[in-house]
Amino acid sequence: MPEPCACHPTPKVEGIRALGGRVVTYRRDSENRDALVAEIAARDGLAVVPSANSRHIMAGAGTAALELLTDHPEIETLVVPVGSGGLAAATAKRLHPGIKAIGVEPQEGADTLLSLRCGQRIALPDVPATIPNGLGHSSP
Known part of the structure; x- marks a missing residue:
């Protein structure tokens, strides 16, 4: 290996x-x-244990947003990294009305943005290594 x-x-x-x-x-x-x-x-x-495509994993990831918003209810905007999508999906489900969530991903690996624009899951043929390695997915 x-x-x-x-x-x-x-x-x-x-x-x-x-x-x-x-x-x-x-x-x-x-x-x-x-x-x-x-x-x-x-x-x-x-x-x-899948990294994101599991309701249990997403529910666990959502507790990060829940805890943050419990401790800081004054937050108006959350910026959430979008790798495989589990944290972003879970965060969006945990938001209170009026809070804005902004998903971010590397420009060279914008599989989620392209998928949303196309209305279907898109797989990128080649995703370069990124400093935030958890965002180097080829498909959401």
Whole structure:
């Protein structure tokens, strides 16, 4: 397996390992992440926890907005990173009337913006590495 590189931020990898987790890397340009995850889960008897396409994950992510708005009810606008879409979707569901949510994503990887404009989910053929690596998705 390849070792962490710019697309695998060292602090995140080290943090996962420090907590006893196992990090499995893959080659984004030639391997299918979802197929690899399914294979590992089947082989090792593990459950797959999707990064966003799960109502449970979105509900958990929504607690971030809920806690923030509980502590700071005066907030009028939230700027939310849009990676796979789970945090943004959950945040939008937790907003009080009148609060504006602005989703942001890298210009070079604006899969969500393009999908909204086209009215269907769009997959980008190539997404360059970004500093906020959690925003480097090819499809919402």
